[in-house]
């Protein structure tokens with residue numbers, strides 16, 4: 001296959017030229033209930049690390065969301081989803097095999113293609129797959145990120161965003177009306193019949209796997225500061241992670257006589 005740009009596409013993954021022995025990215029899982037502030041915590045971490053202004057391919061830290069891995073709906077499930085009757089909070093709604101493959105590929109130094117999700121249509125955005133390159137640190141956030149054992153075992157660090165249920169529901173109502181095109185009846189029906197029971201059955205029990213629990217989510221500046229400090233230490237040029245990556249990158253650029 002012809003080589004173009006930074007990598008070649010091979011069966012969903014993109015092999016980055018010369019990166020076969022690239023040092024493993026540090027993978028951080030960010031779990032927690034719906035609207036607990038997982039995305040906000042991740043974006044605060046990115047901001048404090050000064051990563052937002054950096055070009056996509058040069059970023060040392062990237063965020064991936066579990067929402068990208070919802071299965072496409074069948075024609076019978078689509079109308080149920082529109083009425084708030086499809087269970088998006090059950091583990092069977094997400095393609096855990098694709099998550100496992102994606103995170104494993106990133107860990108091996110391969111770039112990956114990730115679908116973008118549209119909460120209004122309950123489907124993957126057509127032709128909107130983004131390429132994620134293996135960064136030094138990868139944040140993977142979602143309600144079920146610690147539910148699947150194989151996926152859970154890939155994380156080097158596990159954070160659980162622990163926000164009071166009333167706060168989460170009130171935020172979810174506002175967000176789902178303003179950003180996800182839902183009406184109040186649908187939101188409340190979905191929440192009481194599906195979201196809350198699934199949270200209690202599949203998400204809350206995974207809190208025990210967390211290394212760090214973040215009460216109050218993004219309001220907890222102390223916890224976020226400590227996590228940012230830890231990531232900054234990992235990103236320092238003389239840290240184990242970055243020393244290996246720098247050595248690898250310079251090795252792969254230099255052509256040596258045999």
Ligand SMILES: Nc1ncnc2c1ncn2[C@@H]1O[C@H](COP(=O)(O)OP(=O)(O)O)[C@@H](O)[C@H]1O
Nearest residue numbers: 033034035036037038039040041171175218219
């Ligand atoms: N600490 C906070 N204070 C006020 N609003 C918040 C806070 N954290 C999150 N939100 C808002 O709550 C909603 C859900 O937050 P989000 O980070 O998307 O949660 P999650 O990723 O866990 O679903 C968003 O509209 C967000 O702007």
Ligand SMILES: Nc1ccn([C@@H]2O[C@H](COP(=O)(O)O)[C@@H](O)[C@H]2O)c(=O)n1
Nearest residue numbers: 033034035088089119122123142143195
């Ligand atoms: N089409 C969809 C897909 C998912 N949901 C809900 O999203 C929640 C997870 O996203 P968070 O950002 O809140 O973590 C989950 O509770 C699903 O119920 C949806 O409503 N529609």
